[in-house]
Every structure is written in structure tokens, then in C-alpha cells.
Amino acid sequence: MKAVVIGAAGYAGGELVRLLLGHPEVKEVIATSRSQAGKRLGDVHPQLAALTTASFESLTPVEAAAKADVIFLALEHGESGKVAGELLATGKLVIDIAADFRTSDKGLAERFYGPHPAPELLPQFTYALADVVGDALKGKKALAAPGCFATAAQLALWPLKDARVSPSLFAVTGSSGAGVGLKATTHHPARAHNLFAYSVLSHRHEAEILQRWREWTGNRTAEARLMVHAGPFVRGIYLTLHARGEGLSVDMYAKAYAGRPFIRVVDQPPELTHVVGTNYAHIYAQVAPLGREIQVSVAIDNLVKGAGGQAVQGMNLALGLPETAGLIGGGVWPI
């Protein structure tokens, strides 16, 4: 099987290529990039230097798609939409890790991202929250991989779908989440040892979170507020959910994720460094006496579980491969 990653020069693209290069069913990985065409992959993504001597290709998306069996889109938000139509027409599996097709609700999407480049394609994509959707992805031809914060948030929310709660979700991300582009908020002297909230009451991952939360709860006005923060580390997202309600229990989490290979419901608060480099989510839930209050913490690697790893897991599920193929291990500790 051949895979192409279109727009592979970013951090998520690099990790996606790393995982595909180690995937037992993938024999070749083609990586395209306009900005890095001609450069060795290993010169842009150091973790690939030991794995491949290939270079970025300057193929157009359609040209690239013609050479592959599975097509990953790792473009900027808004760019996927421009090329998705042609790619879907090939009949091959298309997996977008950008935001363009994460909400089927055009209004919700446009509120956060502006005019959509291809609203008519929205219904064709399946939201691929792999650990929740699982085998139902089998046979799908168009997957929208969830955002990094949205993955952490929804993994915390899913077991509470019947609990009639309005959770508060606090999350802290590492600097890699802001991408390879230089920004004042990721300037080392300003980011090191720092912590700050941003996108207050307005983070754009709320679109995809709310759509799912309302579908799951069957309540069109259900609420769940995501409060994002930037932290002084590179890799990972740590999210803590808090909710008050009735009949809350720790078992909700054990049950919801029983048998799911990449979710570990752990018996003490997860640590961020334990999941770095891996496709695992570590989740811990604790309930106050009487079951009227719950605190849940989720740790994930934003570039693996929150991007490349979840996309590969989606590919595995869509193609009927073993769900864990190419995704076991990967952690290095201490780090």
C-alpha cells in the first residue's frame, strides 16, 4: 500500500509520515510540500532522518493522489476544502487532518473559520474520533480527523453523554500545537516557564466539540465550555473536566472505553510525559461522595493522538486493518 501526505512540512505532517513509515502495511510514503520541495524529509523533520532518505515532492494534490492508495491532507485550514473534491473523485480513502470537514454544520464551521471553500462536500466526510467511533469507520472513504483539543475534550465528554451535565473543560497545550511558523507566543524567551489562557470563550475547536456533544446528548442546547491555555512545554495536551450532576460514577469511563486499545483508564491522575510520542490517551476520573460532582483528567500527545496517530488509526479502521497497526509503543521516558 502506498500513502501520500499532502502538505507534510508541518509538525503534524512530520509525525504522520513517521508513523506511516513504521506501518506494516504501508510500503511507501510520498510527502509533498510546496515550501520544502526537494529537501530531504530528514532535514526538515529530524526524527525521519533514520527512517527514509526521501525528499519532499512538489506534486499537485491530484498528481500525488494518483500515485497512492491512501491520501492524507495535512494542509492549512481552508486549503483542504479547495482540493477535496478532486481527491474524493478518485474513490480512494481521503483523510483530512485540517479543520475543513470536522463539522457537518456549515453555520457552525463558518462562525469559527470563515467562508467554507466547499460546503457541498461537508456531508461526505465522517468525523473520525477513532476511539469512540471505532469499527463504524470501516469502509468510509472520507475522514475528518478531529482537532487536538477536540480529541482530548471529546474523550472526556463521551462517557458523560447521558449524565445531563454542562462540563467545564480546562486544557493546556504545548507549543508544538501552534505549528512550525514563528509566532510571538512561541518565541522561546516569552514562552518558556510561562502559562496563559487564550481564545477566551471563543476557541474554534468548540465547533466540532459542541456538534458532537449535542448529537451524543440528543440535546440541541447542551453546553460544554473549553478553556484553552498555552503551557511551557513542547508536546502534549492535558485536559481536566469538571461537572456537577447526579449519579456520576467512575465506572462510566471504564465502561465507555472497555476494549478500546488506545484508551487507558488509569487509577491515578495521568502524567503528560507518559503519553508523549504515543497514540494513547490516559484518562482518570474521580467522583465526589454522593456522585454529584466529577473531575476527569485526560493526557494525550497533541501531534500523535491529536493528529497523525489518530489519522492512521482512522485509516486502519476504514480499511479494515488491525486498529493498532503501526501505532503500538513509541514513547520515550524520561524526556
Add this chain to the structure above:
Amino acid sequence: MKAVVIGAAGYAGGELVRLLLGHPEVKEVIATSRSQAGKRLGDVHPQLAALTTASFESLTPVEAAAKADVIFLALEHGESGKVAGELLATGKLVIDIAADFRTSDKGLAERFYGPHPAPELLPQFTYALADVVGDALKGKKALAAPGCFATAAQLALWPLKDARVSPSLFAVTGSSGAGVGLKATTHHPARAHNLFAYSVLSHRHEAEILQRWREWTGNRTAEARLMVHAGPFVRGIYLTLHARGEGLSVDMYAKAYAGRPFIRVVDQPPELTHVVGTNYAHIYAQVAPLGREIQVSVAIDNLVKGAGGQAVQGMNLALGLPETAGLIGGGVWPI
């Protein structure tokens, strides 16, 4: 004026001594320590090397108190209670930065800290949340300085006292909050780049937070949940509050802290590094349309505003000195 800091070998004690050495009304600072007696202060607390050539003294609390006009207790929790009685008997101002006298409610105190060494003294202490209590501290002889998380939490809660809300409070602390003693959670290989929740649904600062929150709201069952996390930095606490209610507004914060010299109600989310080394709290509030939801972030230095600085501010207020004496500036940035 002479000040003594009893048990000054810890991080909070060191910062307290630093501030007192720079205080215009304090002519001498005596620091005692059993573990470090005889050592230069600057050899234990490097930031003091340029400020004093004094050494830790091995005086008993009573001996130390006899030499000073103001007595600061920077002992381990449980130790202050054992000596407070004798110190109060001197009639001098006593300021405890440990937890022993932070709640006047013995039951609440013992739930988190175990049997109290001197419950009969609890009513004599005033909880010195300086930025809220202000001039009402004038003339007090016994102050209990709030805990670091509790300070951040209460500064976020105070303006909401009439809002009939049950806030969720998410906080991240630096490793200095765990003290100078070696711990597995502050072992550098394990703490660097890491983030994790702890004391889930059971942090002991909840005692002092809840007592105040219930007094302020006049509601004996009012709730406010603190969720603490350990972050990969040394200094500071960042706290974000979330609440749903009615009639919430940003003005609540501007009004509550109008004229308070160490509270800056800022117009974008505060950054942790901006307050490191200082006695300032930076607070930002944002309200959702219709005023039904509020997100508030507070940044403080855990060892200054959350310990030594607030204690000095309390001293200033109790003695009728200018509130800001010895507490202006102190920040170094970038850091």
C-alpha cells in the same frame, strides 16, 4: 523596626526575608532555622547573598520573638500552632504563613490537616487576604496569611460573591510550591515538561477557600471546586475560573478591585511570567453574550503574592504603614 522570620530555610521564608531586607521601615531581619543554623543566609537562599551577610540563628521562637517588633512564622504546617500561644502573649504582631490558623472552623481545619495543636487560638487570628481585607487589618495582632492556591482562588472568587454561582477553579502551580524537600514529584527528570493533576477533589486549601466563599456569599452550602495541577515551571500559579449564572459582567472585577494597589485587572489574559518575582496579581475576566457565563484568569507568584509578599502587605496594613512599602517592582523579564 526589627523583624524575625522563624523557620526561614524554606523557599517562602527566603522570599519573605528578601522582601523584609528591602523594606524601608525594617532595619534588621533575624532569620532562624534549626536545620541551617550557622549557615549564611546567602548560602541557602542565593538571592540574599547580595543583601546580607547574616547567618541563620538557632534561637527558639520565644528567644527570637524577644528580639523583634514583628514576628513571622514560616514553619511547617502544625508547628506554628505549637508556639503561637507564647508568641501572641508578647503582644507583638504575629504573622503566620503556614496553614495552622487559616480557618477559624476547627472541623474544617482538622478534616484536611489532622488534629489541631492549638484550636483555642483559632479565633484570635485574622485571615489576611490583603487585597480583599485591606485597611480592616489595621491594628490586628495575629494574621494568618492565605495559602498560595487559596490566594489565587479567592481573588478570582471575591468579585462573584453576590452572583450566586458555583465556580470551577482550575490551577497550575510551579514546582517551588512543593518546597525545598526532595520529592518524587519534583525530581527534575520526572517534573520537566510534565503536567498532572493531584489532590483530586481533596486539596487542603479547599478548607480556607470554602470558609471564605461561604462567608462572602452568606450561603453555608455554597460550592467552589479547586482542581490543582503541577506544571513544568518553578515559579507561579495560574488559575482559571469558570462559572455559569445570570447577570455576570466584567465590571464586577474592575469594581471589586478599584484602587487596590497590587491587583491589575488587565485587558487580555495574564501571562505567568509577567508576575514572577512580584506581589501583583493580574486578573482578566471575560463574559459570554447575555452574561450567563464567565471565565476569569489570575496569575500570581506563589512565593510572593502567595506567601512572603502577602505577609509583608499584611504587616504594612496591620501596622498602618503604606500598603505598598517594600513591595513595588521586583519583576525580571524575560526569565
Add this chain to the structure above:
Amino acid sequence: MKAVVIGAAGYAGGELVRLLLGHPEVKEVIATSRSQAGKRLGDVHPQLAALTTASFESLTPVEAAAKADVIFLALEHGESGKVAGELLATGKLVIDIAADFRTSDKGLAERFYGPHPAPELLPQFTYALADVVGDALKGKKALAAPGCFATAAQLALWPLKDARVSPSLFAVTGSSGAGVGLKATTHHPARAHNLFAYSVLSHRHEAEILQRWREWTGNRTAEARLMVHAGPFVRGIYLTLHARGEGLSVDMYAKAYAGRPFIRVVDQPPELTHVVGTNYAHIYAQVAPLGREIQVSVAIDNLVKGAGGQAVQGMNLALGLPETAGLIGGGVWPI
């Protein structure tokens, strides 16, 4: 093939187990530990949680050795020597990653480590600087894996063996090099953002470095000074060599390491994060005009190339397996 790691509770032992679990020729890995016996490996070394459900066993070294084909010793310095005799008697491959058998010169060893527990065994061990010694390790039954600083230092020194120079070697290590035990120098509040020299003019890795340097140069008084520093990161060693001489050239490095699979002679200064998690050494050399001065930088992962990875590479070479088996890739970036 079965492998046993005796004393696997430390950081180097954990990484060694990780690599062995991913080794294509190793079917089973037994890990022993007195302190952690009975605990899951993944509970002590989080990176192993996805790879094995095994627990630490409490076997004695001899019992453990009886169950395996290859025996790794990851004990404290001084402990390997006590058990090495019995293990060598089994005729199986024994690889010690502690310091006990790194110098064949008893005097040099005892100057830095004190009385040797088994000096009569010193001649039986081969110093397994894998990237230099290579195929000459084939068939050896007792390997002493080099120390972490020593590995970086010797990789910088080897190509200069005929250059008649007395290099200065400046190195910075991450905190994981100091081990899992709590120490004042690895207390997070004191280690974060810090940098400091230690073991000035007396680091114990000098014993093994000098022995090799003098053998290589054929000069019994040849000098090379290692100056070690502790840096504010967890993983890796960065070493810069400086020397003045005659006829120095960059080609010395390209030639010395031609064909060696884990040495990359790179064309700009290496970055530490590029080798974290891997068995690679990145080396860069630059020469001043006229060839009278050389600066060389080496970056390695202290726990992989400097411990577990090099030990596995030694095993591969000793047993005639492909040198790179189980050791390709492993990097995660950015981190």
C-alpha cells in the same frame, strides 16, 4: 533468544528493556529488581506500558542468568563486580552497563571508584565502544559498555588519535544522567533553567577516557580533559571538543566513521533534540584556516547511545547479528 536485565529499575535499565522488547531476535525479556519486585514494568517505566504486561522479578542474578541467553547488568557501580564471576561462568554473553569493568587498569579504576570488588576479572571484559570497535566485538563473552560522557568524549577523540593533540572536552548532560534517586542537584526548582559545572578536574569517566586515549595514541602521558556540566534538560549529552595542533582536518571525522551506521557526520552543528530517543551520534567538525585548530561537537542520547542502546549494539556485534537490529529510529521531534 531470551534476555535478562538485572537491576532494571533505573533509567538506563528501563531504556535497555524498551530496546530489547523491540528487538527482532529477542523473544522474551526478563527484568529483575530488588526494590521494584512484583511491580509492573510499565508502572515504573511508563514507556514500557504499551509494550509489556510483565512485572519485575526478584530473582538473584544467578537465577536470572539461568533463564536467559544474554545477561545485561544494570546495577549500581560496584555491584556488578560482586556477581560477574558467577555469571561469566555460565559461558553466556554478559554485558555490564555499570562502570565496574570499563578500565582494565585496576589503579585507574580504583582512583575514581574505590576498591574494586573483582579485580581479577578486569582482563576478561572488552570495552565495548561499539561505533569504534565494531566487528572486533564478535564472539566476545564479556562486554563493558562505556559511560555516557565517555561515549561522547571518545567519539570526538577517536579520529584525532594520530593528531598529537591534548584536547579540551566540554560537556553538558541532562538530569536523567543522575538517575532515579532524588538528589539536591536534580530537585526541579533548583535544576530548571540552571547550568553548572561539577566534578571539576576530577570526573570519574576520565578513567575510561584516558585509558583509551593513551592506547589509541600510543602515548602513555597523552592528555584529554573532560569538563562536565549539568544542564536544564532531561535527556542527552552535548559535548564540544577543542584542540590546537597541526594538519587538522574535517576529513578525519568522515574517514574515521565511514560506514558506521550510528554515526552521522553532519554538515552543521548537531542539535541535542535531534538524537533524543535514538542510538545515533551526530558529529560536526570544523577546522580553522591552516588546520591548526579544531572544534568538534557531538550530540547523543545519554540513556540510549550512552547506555542501553550501545549495550544492545554491543550484543548485536558480539553475537554476529546485524549491527542495527532493534536500534533504527526511535526519535520523536519536536519534543
Add this chain to the structure above:
Amino acid sequence: MKAVVIGAAGYAGGELVRLLLGHPEVKEVIATSRSQAGKRLGDVHPQLAALTTASFESLTPVEAAAKADVIFLALEHGESGKVAGELLATGKLVIDIAADFRTSDKGLAERFYGPHPAPELLPQFTYALADVVGDALKGKKALAAPGCFATAAQLALWPLKDARVSPSLFAVTGSSGAGVGLKATTHHPARAHNLFAYSVLSHRHEAEILQRWREWTGNRTAEARLMVHAGPFVRGIYLTLHARGEGLSVDMYAKAYAGRPFIRVVDQPPELTHVVGTNYAHIYAQVAPLGREIQVSVAIDNLVKGAGGQAVQGMNLALGLPETAGLIGGGVWPI
């Protein structure tokens, strides 16, 4: 006394303003900036928010100079030279913290910085390595403050001026040394936890270091090689010198700096965090038996001792004020 800082928007300019605002003899500080004109100083440099409500002014250098008694230039390299002539003509004290006037040797300067904008002014400036030059700065009207690496290097070199050695100098700087401008090397995901050499055998501070080293030794071909590295911290420079020679002794350092208020010759290796925020240099020297080899470590704050602090110390000396005015203390620890 009024001071003006021309081009105060950078990190060094910010720290310079902070120190001037706390200086007992400075009644007003005017800060100019083209890029930040009109903005509050505290909005650009958070550490100033508590100290002043002033804004950056858009005055030309000549206009600014007319308003002040002392003129600090904190412009980009190459910019100071364009305006220095007019400023010197005012007869007021001019202190340049850029590189333009650090070498009196035009050839050496141009080798590293390109064509000089005002070579005819080079002889008018005095190189103000304050801790070495001391009172000899009294009455000078034009000071060139040394570079940050150069300061650390020269403080290590000065006591060795008669030792006939060719030292190797290894140094690591924090990211603030690269300035406020966004760079790939200070992008947080790439810089955090990283370490790398740069400007190999060609760092431009070598110009000023070599000029002084050759003057001090009286040897026009004396050598001293600076090897710079970028480290994963924000603040400070740590430098280690190594040299082989004869008759080397630790006393050289104690003697050379006896009575100098900002040099502490310490009895164990300095730690970087102990000097952050301060104008102190901590220096440790150790000599091998027989005095044939020396290792020296120096820790400084790159923005204080290596920029703003040394400039203020130079001002104090030039104007005959107490050398330590406005420069005592300033450290915050742990940090």
C-alpha cells in the same frame, strides 16, 4: 539627573530602563523607540509596569539627547555608529551597548560586522569592561559596553593575562541573548530542551575578546578561542575556560578581583540561576596538581552584567558616583 535610552524596545534596553528607574541618582528615564512609539513601556517590557506609566517616545536621537544628562544607545549593531557623532558633540556622557565601538581596531571590527559607519570615532570610545577597568573610567565621555559573551570571557581571561596560556572558552547562552525578534533558533518547539553550538570558530565577539587579550598579554598573536552554544533557558551565560600552562593558581582570581563589588570568587562551581536578575559575576577556579592546568567557570546574567547592568556600572564609574548605585540585589530564586 535624566537618562535617555535610545532604542529601548529590545530585551537589553528593557533591563537597562529597569535599572535606571531604580537608580537613586536618576530622576527621569526617557525611552525612545521607532517600532513601539506611543506604547506604554510596561506593555512591551512587563517588568516595568509597576515602575512607570511612561510611554516610548518617537524622538530622534538628537532630540532625545537634548533632554537628558546621560545618553544610552541600545540600537541594533551598525545604527549607533550613524548617530554617535552628533551625540558626542553634545559633550554629554554617551554609553553604547551595541557592538559598534567595542574594538578600536577597524580591521578587526569590519571582519565581523562589515563596513563601519563611523570609523573615525573608534578612538574616542573607551571599552567599559567595568569590573576590570574600574575607576579608570572616571571622566570618560564615551563608553562602549562589552558584549555579553565577551564580558563572561574576559572576566575569565583577565586574571590569566601573565600566565602565557591559550585558553579554550566554552559558553552557553539563554535564548534572550538572541533578542526579541522571532528566529527559527528561538522558536520554542525547537529551542526547548535543546543545546547546539553555533558560529563555530567565528563568533563575532571574538573581535573584542582578542583585542583585549592581546593588549593585556602584550602578545600580538595571543590566542583565546570562544566556542558558543545555545541552551534551553532564557536568561544567562555560563562560561567555562580551560587552559594548560605553568604556575597556574586559584589565587590569581582572588587577587585579580579583590575589592571588586560585583565579582564573587566562589568556592564551588557557580550556578547560573544564582546570578539571574543581578549584576554579579560568580567565578570559580580550580587548578590541577602541579599548577599545570586550570578550569574556570563564570556565570552572569546576559542582560544585566552582560548588557544593561554593566552599562549602568560604567555610568556610575564615569560620573564618579558610587560604583554599586542602583545595582545591588535584584535576584529572585528559585526561578
